[in-house]
Amino acid sequence: MKVSLTWLQKYFDMPLPSTDAIADAFTFHAFEIEEMKGDLMDVKVLPNRAADCLSHRGLAKELSAILDAPLKQDPLRDPLPEFPQTDALMVEIEDSKKCLRYMGALVKGVKVGPSPAWLREALEAVGQRSINNVVDATNYVMLNIGQPLHAFDAAKLAQHDGRYAIGVRSAKEGEKITTLSGEEYELSPSMQLITDAHADTPIALAGVKGGKAAELTSDTIDIVVESANFDGTLTRRAAQALRLFTDASLRFQNRPSPELAAYGMRDVLALITLIAGGEVAGVVDAYPTRPEQDRTVAVSHARIDSLLGRSFTIAEVEEIFSRLGLDTSIMNDTFTVTPPFERTDLTLPEDLIEEVGRIAGYDTVPATELPPLSGAPNQARYRGIEKMKDHLVEQGFIEVSTQSFAKKGDIVLANPLDKSMPALRTSLDENMKMAIEAAKHYAPLVLAPGQKPKLFEIGTVFAKDGEKLAVKTSEPVVDLPSIEDDNAYVPVRYELGAYRPFSVYPFVVRDISMWITDSDEARGAVFALFAEHGTGLLQQVQLLDQFTNTEGRQSLAFRLIFQSFERTLTDDEVNALMAGITAALVAKGHEVR
């Protein structure tokens, strides 16, 4: 949720602290901050709070609780007006499980035009584009209190006996709608439409986007304003299927309280009539099943302490609930909280405990070590597996890890990432074949001269009758035991140094042997000379062989490995390097054979 700090400030009398302090307040007591840029802050609202916090009001309320700074005014606590009634508009909801509430308002005589500067600036501050005063009013109220809103041009709706009719129904198979942005979408019955019920034609994709058919223009005079609540799952699936994620769909998919619709309607009608003129002819409220009001959640003082592992006083807890605006009564050390309608997340004692923990700050929770347990913990299976690994490492095997996906297998995925690897491996054989081929090739780079690469993998394989842990070695092992649980085995422990990057480019191997002048000094000089004339491309020097002949001359044989981190070396290049090395050796009086 992108918030403007200027916008948040409107909720407070006291000047807000620095941006960093606000960011810390959110980060350690509520939500992560994704981005900060001047006046803009992108707050990563957690899924359980998206019902009330995808709004400036919601985040201002959070900040108010965290900073213990009262809100100047809270639009969700201001009483609702009596909306005027009207016969000029009807609303028909086909399925009240899919549309929990639909409020429609008829506003007559508006003048659609540019928005006042403050409104344009407020929207632009959070990255929104100003469109016209009426549309901007709907967006502003949504961003302010979280209720998605929409306005239709009434003149584009059919009238029967002087009445407009709004319908909410499932789309028909293959039914089409052209959205405000001009794209046409083909729909399926799992999607919900807003229709001009008299004509039975779609005017919006419910909870997602408005339709072209009833778009506002500069000629619009009468409008129908929508403040509704659509089922979260239905809206999310529709947005996903059409790849049409909007501010509205994002909010509905998080199931804001349908109570919020009335507050949205109140605020948007006030703003529209203020900046676009007109008069509210009346409001229709189709609200088939009002959710239970005055839900209460109770938690005992002891339970709070015992879950968080620190002690709070009754007064501390009471103060935290009060800062959060939670109506609380205390009896026999039990807090009974009546969450406000927008806090749909508070349903269990543990939810209240989380509120106490995070507002107090998790930094106030001590780090307490667990008391010791009697007896050795059960690591038998793990130790048995590691014993097998140690056994193989001892015999010179190198452990590799490979992918679980395979070209063919008994278990096939419904939605593979790589279509050429749609199955789960039934054995480790295929991967081992590839790994050992590669290992043979890379052996000169990482293994000692003459060391034969031998690999093993221990991993899960998947057969029709179930999965099991398989052991695969690149060559047969005599008397390889099976993996047995062994809680007494102590796995060998290693310490690893920092990662040393390796080049992905091919390497070139050259062997060189020589008679050297008989001294240890000369040997050291040979290594230095390799380094100097290898010009950074000589990755490794391995001593293959050395002996002293009967005449006392010393022979050395080396394997030189050339490789670049940036490109593939050519033969010519390596030949030139070898020529340079040879010349330098000769110049020092050694005899290259």
Next chain:
Amino acid sequence: MNELGRLHPISVAVREMADIFGRMGFGVAYGPELEDDWHNFTALNVPEDHPARDMQDTFWVKDRPGSVLRTHATSVTMRALEEMAKTGAVEKRMINPGKVFRNEATDMTHEAQFYQLDGFAVGPTGSVTLAHLKGTFDRFYREYFGPNTKVRFRPSFFGFTEPSVEIDVWFEAPGKEGRWLETAGAGMLHPNVLRNAGLDPEKVQGFAFGGGLERLLMVKYGIPDVRLFHSGDIRFTYAFEEKKV
């Protein structure tokens, strides 16, 4: 010449972790990689219509509805909790190292298959608290990363824990400035999860945690690309100076 072979860095890491957690009373548990919907989602309080169950996040098995490649090793925690209920145990601590799967495009920091270290500690009411979670990780990271390590909690959300926290660790890589790293998600086991396992949330409580293993190793050793881990390439196994402890 009888040269020794080598362990994969993940094996080296799991051994170190199993040792540290072992000294705090944690056993090691395993469970199936091909899971059922119950242990991976439903029992863990992930609702039927949760986005995580969508095809773009989770690998499902063809013609086997409800069969899923586990998206977290928390499924192993669920099985261990069920086992507790069956045997009447009221106290248990386990870590679950294992491969998990996510249906997401791969790049330098994302793999469709990776390892997680999940785990939990459960005990009679009041005996395993959020403070113990902090104490456990405080010690774990000090032993794993070094004495200058600190941990902090931030609020978070997971279906299977309430309260939920993000565990950050202050890590000073050799020769680099220290920084906070997000390393694991954790929290107090949700009462619905305990109930789904057949345990009584009035009688037992505990914490659960889980985090990516490769990510920790990438930070600890400076490994640039997560795709190196399961490439089967011995150059990766040998890309570290190795010392027997």
